[in-house]
Amino acid sequence: MVWKAATFNVNGIRARLPLLLEWLQEQRPHVACLQEIKCQDKDFPHDAFVEAGYHVVWKGQKSFNGVAVLTTDPPQEVVRETDREVLDGEARFLAVKTCGVWVINTYVPQGRSPQDPAFGYKLAFLKETAQWIDARFAPDVPLLWTGDINVAPDPQDVYDPQRLDGEVGFHPEERRLFKEILGWGLVDLFRHLHPDEKQFTFWDYRLPRSVQRNLGWRLDHMLVTEPLAQAARDCRVDMTPRQKPKPSDHTPLVAVFHLDALSVSSPG
Amino acid sequence: MVWKAATFNVNGIRARLPLLLEWLQEQRPHVACLQEIKCQDKDFPHDAFVEAGYHVVWKGQKSFNGVAVLTTDPPQEVVRETDREVLDGEARFLAVKTCGVWVINTYVPQGRSPQDPAFGYKLAFLKETAQWIDARFAPDVPLLWTGDINVAPDPQDVYDPQRLDGEVGFHPEERRLFKEILGWGLVDLFRHLHPDEKQFTFWDYRLPRSVQRNLGWRLDHMLVTEPLAQAARDCRVDMTPRQKPKPSDHTPLVAVFHLDALSVSSPG
DNA sequence: GTTTCCCGAG
DNA sequence: CTCGGGAAAC
DSSP, X not given: OEEEEEEEEOSOHHHHHHHHHHHHHHXXXXXXXXXXXXXXXXXXXXXXXXXXXXXXXXXOOSSSOOEEEEESSOOSEEEOOOSOHHHHTTXXXXXXXXXXXXXXXXXOOOOSSTTSHHHHHHHHHHHHHHHHHHHHOOTTXXXXXXXXXXXXXXXXXXXXXXXXXXXXXXXXXXXXXXXXXXXXXXXXXXXXXXXXXXXXXXXXXXSXXXXXXXXXXXXXXXXXXXXXHHHEEEEEEOOHHHHSSSOOSBOOEEEXXXXXXXXXXXXX | OEEEEXXXXXXXXXXXXXXXXXXXXXXXXXXXXXXXXXXXXXXOOHHHHHHTTOEEEEEOOSSSOOEEEXXXXXXXXXXXXXXXXXXXXXXXXXXXXXXXXXXXXXEOOOOSOTTSHHHHHHHHHHHHHHHHHHHHOOTTSOEEEEEEOOOOOSGGGBSOHHHHTTSTTSOHHHHHHHHHHHXXXXXXXXXXXXXXXXXXXXXXXXXXXXXXXXXXXXXXXXEEOHHHHHHEEEEEEOOHHHHSSSOOSBOOEEEEEEGGGOOOSSOO
């Protein structure tokens, strides 16, 4: 099957609901990983997604963070709790197996500033997620770690690498860690398919006309294991939601895979 | 000329802007008195009304209160300050002469509760407005005192006169004062033209389905001097804005006058 | 319920 | 700039 996956930091699912539903109808991803839903579980607009034809798994908290996974096919497995304090303490982690693929959706802490304890938390969150994956999966299973990773790995991933060097999101320590994580057996799919493109997924609201001036960052990623990398046919940023009225500060990243082409080592 | 006047407590002019502009295009009043604009002067959406073909006078304050007068014809005179502390202390009073008619727009304090100092302030505000009018005008000039007066004068002006007797807005003291003020030479135009109609202009947001159950109050009025009363051809409540999405808790009161029929004692 | 302000967070 | 939350007012 042709399988479409997407990640989208919506910055408030209630504020973004009209835009998000419109985008889902246009793109019809088989799986959509959402971050920063910013609502408690009871306030999640579940019905709207069911009406749109999706199964929904969500994990919210008051005010901040919160993640959700929408799937056209019912999820085969769901992991809501990892029993790791760093991953479970805030609503930032959700894993779902759908269409035979494990999808890990994370909203990695932004980090605030390199001196702030939040930066240590960010690094720990990245490490623990990688460890959790390592403990549970091998690099030869079809796995997609996606979401707002909040790290721009390379100079071409920020609008001004000189000025931003050392800033949170483009700090040597996180970039090094990001590469180290890839070393386990993950491919940065967008960069893999587009080695030279300068394409962003986030533009700060606070910079005037940041979209028009393209003052962006590539912070949202699809990290895939080798079998999925080989099954990939496309991975691109969809700019349209960021250009509409009342946008999120992020815009979706979308990938297409030929799951039939998947060569899995294990029998199941 | 046929002259249409309206009063509308918008409960936040920024939140109500789409509804208000739509309503202005449908009704095209020559003068529209707005209350509870709830914005500072710098935040008033002046341009939107100019584009809609209106001259605008407004007086706002932070957070609460605030009044505005829209006129199709340029105002001949404007009174923004009365030099009376009670009238000028909060943004509740604005007077404009347009098309030869003096229009006094007030947002009378709600009063909170009969024991609260705010209730005394309400009574004082009503008295001072009446005094200001008396000091400046005679009952034989065309004058319209309109706005959210926050008094339901008679039992037929509230949804449950028994239960509400003594409540703020339907307290004997304010009703008595309201009648006393009319005694100077003002006519409650809606009641004058519709002696037996039970028609409201306000329905509390907090009562579930208050509009459908018609749990309302008649708090918004057009008090006119005799010449205007004789020139009046119509005075009715326009329910449509209260029935649309995102309504104010009030709905407009609209009146039509034949100004040619005006017999003014003075020459100008 | 609804609006506005102020706050913390990004 | 924008979101959500809590307070105050009606």
